[in-house]
Amino acid sequence: MALVDMVMPKMGESVMEGTILNWLKKPGDPIGQDEPVLEVATDKVDTEIPATHAGVLQEILAQVGEVVQVGRVIARIATGQTNGTTPTPEETPVAKAEALVAEAIALTAPAQLLAEAEVGRFYSPLVLNIARSESIPMTELDRVAGTGKDGRLTKTDLLNYLQTRTQLPPMVLVEEIIPQPKPQVQPEARPIAAETPTESVKPAVSYSGQADLIQMDRMRKMIAQRMVDSKRISPHVTSFVEADMTNVVQWRNANVRPFKEREGQNLTYTPIFIWAVAKALRDFPMVNSSVDGDTIIVKKDINVGLAVALPTGNLIVPVIKNADQLNLVGLTYKVNDLAKRARENKLTPDELSGGTYTVSNIGSFGNVMGTPIILQPQVAILSLGAIQKKPAVIETEMGDLIGIRHLMFLSHSYDHRIVDGALGGMFVRKVADYLEQFDPKTKI
Numbered sequence: 001m002a003l004v005d006m007v008m009p010k011m012g013e014s015v016m017e018g019t020i021l022n023w024l025k026k027p028g029d030p031i032g033q034d035e036p037v038l039e040v041a042t043d044k045v046d047t048e049i050p051a052t053h054a055g056v057l058q059e060i061l062a063q064v065g066e067v068v069q070v071g072r073v074i075a076r077i078a079t080g081q082t083n084g085t086t087p088t089p090e091e092t093p094v095a096k097a098e099a100l101v102a103e104a105i106a107l108t109a110p111a112q113l114l115a116e117a118e119v120g121r122f123y124s125p126l127v128l129n130i131a132r133s134e135s136i137p138m139t140e141l142d143r144v145a146g147t148g149k150d151g152r153l154t155k156t157d158l159l160n161y162l163q164t165r166t167q168l169p170p171m172v173l174v175e176e177i178i179p180q181p182k183p184q185v186q187p188e189a190r191p192i193a194a195e196t197p198t199e200s201v202k203p204a205v206s207y208s209g210q211a212d213l214i215q216m217d218r219m220r221k222m223i224a225q226r227m228v229d230s231k232r233i234s235p236h237v238t239s240f241v242e243a244d245m246t247n248v249v250q251w252r253n254a255n256v257r258p259f260k261e262r263e264g265q266n267l268t269y270t271p272i273f274i275w276a277v278a279k280a281l282r283d284f285p286m287v288n289s290s291v292d293g294d295t296i297i298v299k300k301d302i303n304v305g306l307a308v309a310l311p312t313g314n315l316i317v318p319v320i321k322n323a324d325q326l327n328l329v330g331l332t333y334k335v336n337d338l339a340k341r342a343r344e345n346k347l348t349p350d351e352l353s354g355g356t357y358t359v360s361n362i363g364s365f366g367n368v369m370g371t372p373i374i375l376q377p378q379v380a381i382l383s384l385g386a387i388q389k390k391p392a393v394i395e396t397e398m399g400d401l402i403g404i405r406h407l408m409f410l411s412h413s414y415d416h417r418i419v420d421g422a423l424g425g426m427f428v429r430k431v432a433d434y435l436e437q438f439d440p441k442t443k444i
């Protein structure tokens with residue numbers, strides 16, 4: 001039998017510490033490899049940490065509520081067979097199934113308010129961030145019932161509460177934030193607006209006809225704030241180029257079915273777009289950079305973000321790390337995997353960070369061109385329009401001809417602080433050149 005150290009893993013490029021929320025196992029419990037052992041909270045996500053080895057949990061070295069640096073030893077696992085207690089492979093799926101059932105119960109459980117506030121209870125960084133973004137005061141947060149260990153308020157509890165919060169009487173929400181003057185008559189005898197100080201009341205909004213009022217969810221609020229910040233930070237300029245995609249279209253049409261039969265993967269245009277962008281970023285490294293004050297940081301790694309539309313209508317950008325080092329097969333697998341897990345809300349924090357350039361395929365919605373907004377702190381973003389059949393001039397040795405070609409617009413927005421029109425225009429033209437010169441005999 002050997003003792004193996006289990007350390008706090010790195011849960012994202014910028015995440016250097018985590019808070020222990022709960023230990024799912026206690027010393028002496030058998031555990032399987034990759035079976036969840038504890039829950040950890042960061043400022044981005046609450047997540048379960050799996051065991052690195054199968055065996056028996058020998059010792060716990062970090063307590064609930066403790067903030068632990070990445071790389072620190074948090075537990076020790078005794079590996080090997082010990083009195084026949086090492087779990088069989090069949091036990092791990094059961095444990096996972098039980099966890100899924102528990103999560104489903106938590107998601108469907110109604111949000112409740114406590115009769116009395118629990119002042120001073122522990123909150124994870126993620127819960128505090130959500131409360132802050134939703135403008136929930138601590139006096140209100142202390143009253144939300146939690147379903148975690150010892151009544152801890154989980155992310156699910158808070159999100160469930162937010163769904164019902166807007167259905168509460170307005171006074172329940174307002175009185176926690178705005179001091180209410182003592183009414184001279186019974187509260188129900190006067191409208192709420194009359195009890196609220198006039199300086200705290202926003203001007204009434206007039207709507208003509210019928211209208212639906214939709215409260216932004218947390219992700220939409222974050223997207224809105226980041227887009228406003230980006231337009232404020234970066235002077236945006238957009239250049240447009242039309243590329244002849246005929247070679248790419250013919251190549252994909254010839255390979256889409258054989259590739260699906262051999263690899264079990266859908267062959268889309270997106271991996272080819274990312275391949276061309278990665279090559280162009282090698283040619284123009286200044287586009288693969290960021291700005292810090294008056295310093296330009298030119299990135300060595302080419303990490304291409306891929307904008308993915310979610311079923312909720314929101315947008316998320318998973319990142320393909322070192323995209324220039326992957327061939328078309330590798331890019332296809334990566335694109336399909338990230339897009340699928342993005343729509344299923346199964347991405348890790350690390351897969352959403354570290355991007356150096358972003359691509360958005362607006363052609364999938366039938367759009368031909370656009371003016372995309374830069375994802376900070378990057379300095380450029382590329383939108384790819386729909387591929388359309390059009391009459392075009394074809395140059396041949398025998399003279400010019402009119403023919404039907406597959407054409408697509410590329411829209412390149414860039415930060416004019418460091419990317420001038422010449423560089424921004426040459427870059428997008430280079431991407432188009434790589435697509436136009438794509439060899440239709442390329443093997444995949």
